[in-house]
Amino acid sequence: MMRQRLRCTPAHEPPLAVLRTDGxxxxxxxxxxxxxxxxxxxxQPIGILVDAAGLTIGEDMSLTALMAASRHAAAWPGVPLLICAPSRDMRAALRRLGADRHLTLCTDLDHGRAMAVRRALPAQVRDRFPAAAASVPAARTLVSGACERWQLPVVVEPARLVTTELVTNAVRHAGTPIDLTVTRGRRYLHLAVRDYHQRRSRLTASEGRTERGGRGFLLVEAVSSSWGCTLLPDGKVTWASLHLTARSRI
Incomplete structure (x- = not known):
């Protein structure tokens, strides 16, 4: 009888993350x-390598977990997902789903490591802030400085506005340390605020109208190309992407 359990064993190999799967x-x-x-x-590694040598596929749709994770990784913080040593059946299933266009397939882990390291790394700055009101202007300063160094004058003000909302929300509702990551991609500036509380950030009109000091996620939606909230086992990341050439609509 084929194994019904799935074991996922993470291994941190800075600057990479390796996930060994079996079952x-x-x-x-x-x-x-x-x-x-x-x-x-x-x-936030530069790449996630999934060791699929011990992985068998029950049904094609189960691979949507890889596709969903790949979309999250692409939006925040621009991390590629590489599938190492996929079986012939897995390759065929990925092709049927069209997922092979979004995932990088590698012959083995060494191949995956080489491909991830060769990838041009995006410009990135990050810092940790306490759950305090003073963290909001400090986070804005970090974002402004990054945009100035990268010569992105068009997105400075939208990025400052979005940072204010994301960090303010984390300070008020999470009450945990806050990790802010600013990444310059080829077409987008990615802002990611990581906290350690599993309360999902939501878009609510009332928050923008009644809460002092912020206009809520309505503002984030208005100035961003896309935004979202990714729940993690020990918290969440709320992220937003701003097009490098798009002007603010606010």
Whole structure:
């Protein structure tokens, strides 16, 4: 009988994250894989390598866990997901789903390591702030400085506005240390605020109208190309992407 359990063992190999998988991937066990991938993503490596040598596929749709994780990684913080040593069946299933266009397939872990390291790294700054009101202007200063160094005058003001909302929300509702990451991609500036409380950030009109000191996530939605909230095993990341050439609509 084929194994029904799935084991996901993370290994931190700075600047990479490796996730070793062993067992059968089904619609039931796909949630385990997605959780493990998000935990790897929280370390913000330059790439996540999934060792699929011991992974078998129960049904094609179980691979949507990889596709969903890949979308999260691409949006925040621009981390590629590399599938190492996929079986012939897995390759065929990925092709049927069209997922091979979004995931990088490698012959083995060494191949994956080489491909990830060769990838041009985006410009990035990051810092940790306490859950205090003074962290909001400090985070804005960090973002402004990064935009100035990268010569991105068009996005300075939208980035400052979005940073204010994301950090203010984390200070008020999470009450934990806050990690801010600013990444310059090829077309977008990515802002990611990591906290350690599992209360999902939500878009609410009332928050923008009634809470003192902020206009809520309505503002984030208005000035961003996309935004979202990714829950992690020990907290969440609220992120937003700003197009490098798009002017603010506010």
């Amino acid at each position: 059968r991937l089904t619609l039931r066990t796909a949630a385990q894989l997605r959780t493990a991938l998000l935990k790897c993503l929280a370390e």
